[in-house]
Amino acid sequence: MLLLLLVVSTASVWIARLYPAPPPISHNAILVDRQYNLTLYATGTAFILAQLGLAYAIVRFRDCGQRAHFTRGNLLLEILWTLVTLIVFTGLGVLGRGAWADVWFTPARSGAIQVEATTNQFVYTFRYPGADGKFGHLDPTLINAPAGNPLGIDPNDPAGKDDIVVAELTVPVNQPVELLLRSQDVIHNFFVRELRLQQDAVPGMLIPLHFTASRIGTYEIVCTQLCGLGHHRMHSLLRVVSLSDYESFLRRESPAP
Amino acid sequence: MNSADSTLQASSGRPLGFLRRYLFSTDHKIIGLQYFFLALVAVTVAIILSLLMRFHLVWPAAHLPFTSGGIMTPEQYLALVTMHGSIMVFFVLNTAPQSAFGNYFLPLQIGAPDMAFPRLNMLSFWLTLAAFLVMLSAFFVPAGAPISGWTAYPPLSGINDATGPGEGLGQSLWLVGILIFGVGSLLGSINFISTTIDLRAPGLTLMRMPLTVWAWFVTAILSLLAFAVLFAGGILLMLDRVAGTSFFLPAGLVVSGELEMHGGGSPLLWQHLFWFFGHPEVYIAILPGMGVVSHVLANFSRKPVFGYRAMVLALGTIGFLGFTLWGHHMFVSGMNPYSSLVFSFLTLSIGVPSAVKTFNWLGTLWGGKLQFPAPMLFAVGFVSFFVTGGLSGIFLAQPTLDTELHATYYVVAHFHIVMGVAAIFGIFAATYYWFPKMFGRKMNEALGKLHFWLTFAGAYSIFLPMHFVGIAGGVRRYADSTGAMYLAALQPLHLFMTIAAFSTAAAQLIFFYNFFASLNRGKPVSANPWNATTLEWATTWPPAHGNFAGQFPSVHRGPYEYSVPGASEDFLPQHLPEDASAPHDGEQNHAN
Numbered sequence: 001m002l003l004l005l006l007v008v009s010t011a012s013v014w015i016a017r018l019y020p021a022p023p024p025i026s027h028n029a030i031l032v033d034r035q036y037n038l039t040l041y042a043t044g045t046a047f048i049l050a051q052l053g054l055a056y057a058i059v060r061f062r063d064c065g066q067r068a069h070f071t072r073g074n075l076l077l078e079i080l081w082t083l084v085t086l087i088v089f090t091g092l093g094v095l096g097r098g099a100w101a102d103v104w105f106t107p108a109r110s111g112a113i114q115v116e117a118t119t120n121q122f123v124y125t126f127r128y129p130g131a132d133g134k135f136g137h138l139d140p141t142l143i144n145a146p147a148g149n150p151l152g153i154d155p156n157d158p159a160g161k162d163d164i165v166v167a168e169l170t171v172p173v174n175q176p177v178e179l180l181l182r183s184q185d186v187i188h189n190f191f192v193r194e195l196r197l198q199q200d201a202v203p204g205m206l207i208p209l210h211f212t213a214s215r216i217g218t219y220e221i222v223c224t225q226l227c228g229l230g231h232h233r234m235h236s237l238l239r240v241v242s243l244s245d246y247e248s249f250l251r252r253e254s255p256a257p
Numbered sequence: 258m259n260s261a262d263s264t265l266q267a268s269s270g271r272p273l274g275f276l277r278r279y280l281f282s283t284d285h286k287i288i289g290l291q292y293f294f295l296a297l298v299a300v301t302v303a304i305i306l307s308l309l310m311r312f313h314l315v316w317p318a319a320h321l322p323f324t325s326g327g328i329m330t331p332e333q334y335l336a337l338v339t340m341h342g343s344i345m346v347f348f349v350l351n352t353a354p355q356s357a358f359g360n361y362f363l364p365l366q367i368g369a370p371d372m373a374f375p376r377l378n379m380l381s382f383w384l385t386l387a388a389f390l391v392m393l394s395a396f397f398v399p400a401g402a403p404i405s406g407w408t409a410y411p412p413l414s415g416i417n418d419a420t421g422p423g424e425g426l427g428q429s430l431w432l433v434g435i436l437i438f439g440v441g442s443l444l445g446s447i448n449f450i451s452t453t454i455d456l457r458a459p460g461l462t463l464m465r466m467p468l469t470v471w472a473w474f475v476t477a478i479l480s481l482l483a484f485a486v487l488f489a490g491g492i493l494l495m496l497d498r499v500a501g502t503s504f505f506l507p508a509g510l511v512v513s514g515e516l517e518m519h520g521g522g523s524p525l526l527w528q529h530l531f532w533f534f535g536h537p538e539v540y541i542a543i544l545p546g547m548g549v550v551s552h553v554l555a556n557f558s559r560k561p562v563f564g565y566r567a568m569v570l571a572l573g574t575i576g577f578l579g580f581t582l583w584g585h586h587m588f589v590s591g592m593n594p595y596s597s598l599v600f601s602f603l604t605l606s607i608g609v610p611s612a613v614k615t616f617n618w619l620g621t622l623w624g625g626k627l628q629f630p631a632p633m634l635f636a637v638g639f640v641s642f643f644v645t646g647g648l649s650g651i652f653l654a655q656p657t658l659d660t661e662l663h664a665t666y667y668v669v670a671h672f673h674i675v676m677g678v679a680a681i682f683g684i685f686a687a688t689y690y691w692f693p694k695m696f697g698r699k700m701n702e703a704l705g706k707l708h709f710w711l712t713f714a715g716a717y718s719i720f721l722p723m724h725f726v727g728i729a730g731g732v733r734r735y736a737d738s739t740g741a742m743y744l745a746a747l748q749p750l751h752l753f754m755t756i757a758a759f760s761t762a763a764a765q766l767i768f769f770y771n772f773f774a775s776l777n778r779g780k781p782v783s784a785n786p787w788n789a790t791t792l793e794w795a796t797t798w799p800p801a802h803g804n805f806a807g808q809f810p811s812v813h814r815g816p817y818e819y820s821v822p823g824a825s826e827d828f829l830p831q832h833l834p835e836d837a838s839a840p841h842d843g844e845q846n847h848a849n
Binding site: 019021022031036039040042043046047053054061062063067068069070071073074077078081082085086092093096097103105143144181184186189202203204205222224225226227232 | 330331332335404405406408410412413420421422507508509510511512513514516522523524525558559560561563564565566567589590591594595597598601602605606608609612613615616617619620622623624625626627628629637640641644645648649651652654655656657658660661663664665725726728729730732733734735736737738739740741742743746747750819820821822827
């Protein structure tokens with residue numbers, strides 16, 4: 001009875017989509033959703049059948065004075081359900097690998113806009129290479145946030161002169177973007193739920209992550225890796241804007257020559 | 258055997274004093290009870306911590322008596338997160354099913370007088386207790402308990418309190434506690450393995466062992482291999498913290514504006530070492546429950562376990578595969594994306610032996626003559642939760658979906674259902690089932706049933722909605738929901754879960770009352786009250802030191818001979834000789 005209630009209530013909350021994930025904003029996120037739905041149908045069917053089977057068994061075979069049916073098992077059944085679950089479970093993995101490969105087995109398209117994302121307790125800092133297309137050299141001994149150099153950009157490197165350093169990520173719509181994730185202190189994370197994408201930023205590593213946002217709007221960036229007492233308020237924004245708005249953003253934020 | 262014999266002889270000569278008998282006992286049954294009561298204390302502490310968290314998530318501005326400014330700070334919340342997880346994993350889910358029930362019933366079920374190394378057994382318990390006290394003491398140092406979670410990822414955990422409050426002395430005490438626990442666990446697992454291999458009764462072949470014994474045996478092997486690695490990792494982390502080494506710390510770290518003098522280490526190395534332990538740990542928590550559930554389902558279905566050999570094979574396969582898939586905790590960590598795919602397929606394949614177990618449990622129920630005392634209810638509940646929690650794992654096993662769900666409440670719901678609730682239902686099934694053997698009385702049936710229904714409904718009410726919080730992007734380990742704008746919409750679900758959590762916790766008071774009241778006032782029972790077949794019921798209550806009063810049983814058949822056609826009773830105990838027409842122990846000992 002309770003198991004029945006369980007199945008019905010779970011299914012109904014899901015069907016009503018009371019608390020859904022937000023709409024996807026990239027082709028990859030759409031693939032993720034497709035794989036999510038596929039997995040949901042497969043496991044949802046198994047969930048309903050198993051719970052109802054359990055409920056049926058405990059009602060149907062409760063002690064009414066009958067004698068239990070003696071059996072030690074059935075080899076054919078064992079082989080059957082081993083094979084079926086093996087095929088279903090690994091089959092899901094095979095079908096879902098594409099969305100993973102799109103992000104991780106293929107580098108960002110050439111001409112992708114490179115943005116460096118640096119994390120520290122408890123802020124994101126984004127750096128654009130500026131007109132020369134080159135990031136200036138970084139030196140951790142030069143890091144001095146109060147003096148306006150939170151990343152430790154070397155003042156003697158000409159490539160760093162035009163670097164744009166901002167607290168929010170602005171990207172043009174439908175343009176491939178390659179984020180280069182770094183961290184200065186502990187492990188943080190970059191998560192945008194509309195992109196269905198998260199990646200840790202690990203000190204000592206430079207981790208590339210690419211995406212193409214296809215819908216103009218403002219989305220939230222949150223940290224999902226426990227990083228200290230301010231973890232819950234580590235937050236930034238992803239602004240997906242038109243190409244012309246992007247260009248005026250670059251002009252506005254460029255350091256005075 | 259020698260060691261067990263010598264303690265027996267030493268103890269049988271003269272009566273033991275109170276201290277030697279109940280406190281510094283080498284009797285596996287007393288040690289099992291000591292572990293059990295330690296787990297009972299630990300679970301009480303851990304549940305109180307979780308209720309404080311649930312309260313804070315819904316009413317963050319409420320004034321609480323123990324906090325300095327009256328309102329819980331983020332670091333206090335994270336200390337609760339860390340300590341709740343650590344206490345539950347180590348001192349409840351590891352301690353109760355394996356160390357407590359395994360200690361008490363493994364020797365009884367294989368017809369042995371004690372564990373192979375009784376003094377080592379005592380040492381294991383005292384180390385575990387010491388570990389618990391050391392870990393708890395982290396709450397009472399000035400900056401409080403660590404805030405890095407039970408996973409303690411460096412650099413957050415690897416430097417000192419520059420990374421946050423609690424990361425100084427608190428984190429060190431936590432780590433020392435884990436190291437002590439690891440030693441106790443290693444010694445315990447050596448003992449379990451030796452006992453199972455060497456001390457089985459004549460005729461008790463491996464394929465005649467109860468599935469509980471199989472589960473404890475496989476779990477002990479997992480403990481031995483997993484805790485050794487955690488121990489090594491823990492030592493390295495400690496050296497990074499106190500000796501200036503850089504196993505897990507790379508060059509160029511700037512913490513709170515200060516450049517750290519470290520270099521050459523890798524934060525990911527810790528994650529590999531930790532999860533090489535941490536994933537088998539999940540199976541250490543759940544395998545004994547699987548054994549108990551198989552045992553109990555057969556008993557109250559009055560049928561042999563369906564597919565006994567497949568069940569043994571599945572236990573072994575889960576144990577083996579459990580060591581090959583730790584990387585699924587690290588899909589977003591920055592490790593090589595090709596290895597993610599390998600870990601993903603290994604993780605999906607561990608669903609197969611898990612599904613085989615579920616099918617066989619259903620097969621055991623199918624066509625049975627089902628009786629529903631409290632242990633059976635909890636065993637059925639275990640199967641339900643195991644199915645639910647197992648299936649949500651199929652999502653997380655795919656890196657494609659993990660990039661959406663990782664570190665959200667979806668993960669919290671998944672592992673709480675499968676390694677928390679299911680494992681605890683296994684512990685409850687074991688407690689109600691073996692209470693008569695441990696204390697000579699039955700727990701109250703009506704209260705047991707009430708406890709089951711409230712807990713079953715309550716646990717689902719807490720953890721099913723939690724999946725939806727995760728799907729909507731609710732991030733775990735957040736001290737409040739003010740950081741991101743979209744989190745506010747999820748607060749109604751949090752309120753529902755908090756109410757459910759408090760109600761479910763209150764329902765556990767029924768269990769505590771039933772347990773302690775039944776110690777003295779429960780209905781006295783015969784030596785074999787459930788008409789069961791295995792050796793723990795072949796001795797009287799209470800089993801004396803040495804278990805079988807010198808009359809060691811020999812075994813003549815498999816463990817689950819229920820409703821065998823042609824037999825006069827619907828159960829054939831393992832120790833009865835072949836001409837099993839004689840009356841059984843269960844009837845002989847009614848006077849007990």
